[in-house]
Amino acid sequence: MSVSVLIPTPLRKFTNEQETVAVSEGTIQTLFADLDRQYPGIAARLTDDKGEVRKFINVYLNEEDIRFLDGKETSTKEGDAVSIIPAIAGG
Numbered sequence: 001m002s003v004s005v006l007i008p009t010p011l012r013k014f015t016n017e018q019e020t021v022a023v024s025e026g027t028i029q030t031l032f033a034d035l036d037r038q039y040p041g042i043a044a045r046l047t048d049d050k051g052e053v054r055k056f057i058n059v060y061l062n063e064e065d066i067r068f069l070d071g072k073e074t075s076t077k078e079g080d081a082v083s084i085i086p087a088i089a090g091g
Helices: 028-038 042-046
Strands: 002-006 020-024 057-061 081-086
Touching: 002 028, 020 028, 028 042
Parallel strands: 002 081
Antiparallel strands: 002 020, 057 081
């Protein structure tokens, strides 16, 4: 039924300042599409023109980096938690 998605502070302007939102289960790719249907414009911040997760965005499914799972094809199920974490750089 639903997957909870933790929205990072810089993207909360798209979600009316909500920290966590619910989306339909499926894959990370369909999760991004569902997010964009509910909150127009957010997907452009998460994916590039080819639909790939942007390099500076880290996505975790239940605390596992999706890059070590099936990437954007990683399946989600009811009760899962997805965290979207922008990369932080500094020196």
